[in-house]
Amino acid sequence: MVxxxxxxxxxxxxxxxxxxxxxxxxxxxxxxxxxxxxxxxxAGFALSVVGIALLIAVVLFRRSAAARQAFGWAFLWTxxxxxxxxxxxxxxxxxxxxxxSALALALAVPxxxxxxxxxxxxLPRSVADPLAFLIELLVAVPSVVYGLVGxxxxxxxxxxxxxxxxxxxxxxxxxxGPTYGVGLATAGVVLAVMxxxxxxxxxxxxxxxxxxxxxxxxxxxxATRWETLRHVxxxxxxxxxxxxxxxxxxxxxxxxxxxxxxxxxxxEISASLFAPAHTMAAVLANEFTEATGDLYLAALIExxxxxxxxxxxxxxxxxxxxxxxxxRP
Amino acid sequence: xxxxxxxxxxxxxxxxLTGAATAVTLGILFFLLxxxxxxxxxxxxxxxxxxxxxxxxERGGGMANALVGSxxxxxxxxxxxxxIGFLGGVYLAEYGGRLAWLVRYAADALNGVPSIVVGxxxxxxxxxxxxxxxxxxxxxxxxxxxxxxxxxxxxxxLRLVPxxxxxxxxxxxAPRWVTIxxxxxxxxxxxxxxxxxxxxxxxxxxxxxxLFTAFSNRYWSPGVxxxxxxxPVMIFTYAIAPYDDWHRxxxxxxxxxxxxxxxxxxxxxxxxxxxxxx
Numbered sequence: 001m002v003x004x005x006x007x008x009x010x011x012x013x014x015x016x017x018x019x020x021x022x023x024x025x026x027x028x029x030x031x032x033x034x035x036x037x038x039x040x041x042x043a044g045f046a047l048s049v050v051g052i053a054l055l056i057a058v059v060l061f062r063r064s065a066a067a068r069q070a071f072g073w074a075f076l077w078t079x080x081x082x083x084x085x086x087x088x089x090x091x092x093x094x095x096x097x098x099x100x101s102a103l104a105l106a107l108a109v110p111x112x113x114x115x116x117x118x119x120x121x122x123l124p125r126s127v128a129d130p131l132a133f134l135i136e137l138l139v140a141v142p143s144v145v146y147g148l149v150g151x152x153x154x155x156x157x158x159x160x161x162x163x164x165x166x167x168x169x170x171x172x173x174x175x176x177g178p179t180y181g182v183g184l185a186t187a188g189v190v191l192a193v194m195x196x197x198x199x200x201x202x203x204x205x206x207x208x209x210x211x212x213x214x215x216x217x218x219x220x221x222x223a224t225r226w227e228t229l230r231h232v233x234x235x236x237x238x239x240x241x242x243x244x245x246x247x248x249x250x251x252x253x254x255x256x257x258x259x260x261x262x263x264x265x266x267x268e269i270s271a272s273l274f275a276p277a278h279t280m281a282a283v284l285a286n287e288f289t290e291a292t293g294d295l296y297l298a299a300l301i302e303x304x305x306x307x308x309x310x311x312x313x314x315x316x317x318x319x320x321x322x323x324x325x326x327x328r329p
Numbered sequence: 330x331x332x333x334x335x336x337x338x339x340x341x342x343x344x345x346l347t348g349a350a351t352a353v354t355l356g357i358l359f360f361l362l363x364x365x366x367x368x369x370x371x372x373x374x375x376x377x378x379x380x381x382x383x384x385x386x387e388r389g390g391g392m393a394n395a396l397v398g399s400x401x402x403x404x405x406x407x408x409x410x411x412x413i414g415f416l417g418g419v420y421l422a423e424y425g426g427r428l429a430w431l432v433r434y435a436a437d438a439l440n441g442v443p444s445i446v447v448g449x450x451x452x453x454x455x456x457x458x459x460x461x462x463x464x465x466x467x468x469x470x471x472x473x474x475x476x477x478x479x480x481x482x483x484x485x486x487l488r489l490v491p492x493x494x495x496x497x498x499x500x501x502x503a504p505r506w507v508t509i510x511x512x513x514x515x516x517x518x519x520x521x522x523x524x525x526x527x528x529x530x531x532x533x534x535x536x537x538x539x540l541f542t543a544f545s546n547r548y549w550s551p552g553v554x555x556x557x558x559x560x561p562v563m564i565f566t567y568a569i570a571p572y573d574d575w576h577r578x579x580x581x582x583x584x585x586x587x588x589x590x591x592x593x594x595x596x597x598x599x600x601x602x603x604x605x606x607x
Binding site: 034035037038039041042043044045046047048049050052053054055056060063111112113114115117118119122133134135137138140141142143144145146147148151152153193196197200224225226227230250253254255256257261281284285288289300301304307308311312314316319 | 336337339340343344346347348349350351353354355357358361364365368412413414415416417419420421423424426428429431432435436437438439440441442443444445446447448449450452453454473476477480504505506507509510530531533534535536537540541544561564565568569576579580583586587590591594598
C-alpha cells in the first residue's frame with residue numbers, strides 16, 4: 001500500500017495566515033506550551049501501540065498458566081484432546097496447521113511466482129498494473145467469504161475429485177479414503193487461494209526493484225530472456241521472494257474462518273490428506289465459547305499463545321527478508 | 330535440435346507457464362466474484378435489509394440487525410483504533426524519537442497477530458470482567474486491528490509531504506505543532522483518509538475476533554452492552570447450518586459484505602490516484 005510514486009505532492013489549502021504577525025503575550029506563551037504538549041500527546045498514543053502488543057502477550061501468557069503448569073511442554077506433543085477427562089494435548093492441531101500451511105505453500109508458490117514473473121517481466125506496465133491490482137483485490141475478500149465458497153463449491157468438487165484418487169492410490173496412506181470432501185487437502189487448497197495474492201504482490205515488487213542494468217548485462221552477453229530471468233534476476237531477488245513466501249506462510253498459519261469451514265474439525269492425526277482434521281486457529285473458533293472449566297479454557301488460550309509466538313517469529317523473518325523498498329505496511 | 334532452438338523452446342515454454350499461472354490466478358478471482366454475485370443476487374431482497382432473522386424453520390426474514398450491528402462495531406472500532414493509529418503515525422513521521430523503532434516493531438507485530446488471538450485477548454480483558462458478550466467488546470477487538478494499517482499509512486503519507494512546506498510554516502513563525510496540524514496533516518490528508526478507509530474495510534469482513542466478543546444475536550441489540558449480530562458472523566453461522574433458506578441468506582449477506590469491502594478498496598484506490606491497493 002506504499003504510494004511513494006507521486007511526483008507532485010498536493011499543496012495544502014493553507015490560505016489563512018498561520019499566525020497573526022503580532023501575538024499577544026498570553027497567546028505566545030500558550031503556543032510555546034503547545035509544542036511539548038502535542039509531542040507528548042502523539043508520543044503517548046504511539047507508545048500505547050507498544051503497550052497493546054505487550055498486553056496481548058501478557059494476557060495470553062497469564063491466562064494459560066493453568067494449562068502450562070498442568071501439562072508442561074508435553075502439551076505440544078501429546079495428542080489426546082479430551083475435555084471430559086481434562087486431558088489436553090495440542091499435537092493434532094499443530095499437525096493440522098503445519099500440514100495445511102505446507103500444502104497451501106506447495107500449491108501457491110508456483111502459481112504466485114509464475115504470475116509475479118509474468119506481471120513484472122513480460123507484460124507492459126499498462127497491462128500488468130491493472131491485472132496486479134485485480135489479483136491484489138483477492139487480499140481484500142473477507143475470509144468468511146472464502147469459507148462460504150469453500151463449503152458450497154470446493155467441498156463437493158473435492159469429494160468428486162478425491163474419490164477416484166483414493167480408489168486408485170488408496171494403498172498409499174497419504175491418499176487413503178474415505179473421502180468426505182472436507183479435510184486437510186481441501187483446507188490446503190482454500191489457503192493456497194488466499195495466500196497467492198500476497199506472493200504475487202510482494203514478489204512482483206521485488207522483481208520490479210531489480211536494476212535494469214542487471215538484465216541488460218545478461219542480455220548483452222547473449223542470454224535469452226528466460227536465462228536472464230533464471231540466472232540473473234531471480235537470484236538477485238531471491239531474498240525478497242523468500243520473504244513473500246514467508247509472509248504468505250504467516251497468513252496461512254493464522255487463518256481461521258475459511259479453514260474451520262472446510263477442514264472437518266476433527267482433532268485426530270491421520271496420515272491421509274483426505275481425512276478431516278483440525279488446526280490451532282480452527283479449534284479456538286470452535287471450542288472457545290463452549291469451553292467450560294478453567295483448565296479447558298487455559299488449554300485453549302495456550303494454543304492461542306503458541307499461535308501468537310509462531311506468527312511473531314514468522315512475520316519477523318519475513319520482515320528481515322523483504323527489502324524495505326518492496327515492503328508495504 | 331540445436332542448442333539455439335532448444336534455448337528458444339525452453340524460453341517459450343517457461344514464459345507460457347507463467348502466463349498460465351497468471352490466467353489461473355485471475356480466473357479464480359473472476360470465478361469467486363462472479364459466483365458470489367450470482368448466488369447473492371438470487372437471494373438478496375428488500376426483506377434482507379429491513380427484517381430481523383426469521384425464527385428457525387420459518388422461511389424469509391432478513392439481517393437488518395446484523396447490518397446495524399456491523400455498522401456499530403465499525404463505528405466503535407474507528408473511534409478506538411483511528412486516534413491511536415493516526416497520532417502514533419504523526420509521532421513517527423514528525424518526531425520519531427528514540428523509541429520510534431519500538432513503535433514500528435510493535436505495529437508490525439500487531440499487524441501479524443492472527444485475528445482469533447485478538448479475540449481471545451479482548452475476551453479476557455473485556456468480556457470476562459463485564460460478565461457477558463457485547464458490542465463494546467467486539468468494537469474494541471476490531472479497533473485493535475485497525476491500528477497497524479492506520480499507523481503505517483499515516484506515517485507514509487506524512488513523510489511524502491515535502492520539507493519545504495514545513496520550513497515555510499516554521500519560517501512564518503508557526504510553532505511546530507501548529508505547522509503539523511495546519512500544514513503537514515492537511516497536505517497528507519487524502520492519503521491518510523484512504524489508509525483509514527482500507528483499515529476499516531479490512532476489519533469490516535473480520536469474523537474470528539467477533540466470535541467471542543460481540544458473539545451474535547437474533548434480535549436488535551440496543552446500546553453497546555449487549556451481544557450483537559454482525560454480517561460476517563451471520564455468514565459463518567448460516568453457512569454451517571443445515572437449512573437451505575439460511576444458505577441463501579448467507580449468500581445474500583456475502584454479496585452485501587463483498588460489495589462494501591471491495592467498494593471501499595476501489596474508493597481508496599481512486600483517492601490515491603496512481604497508488605496501489607492494500
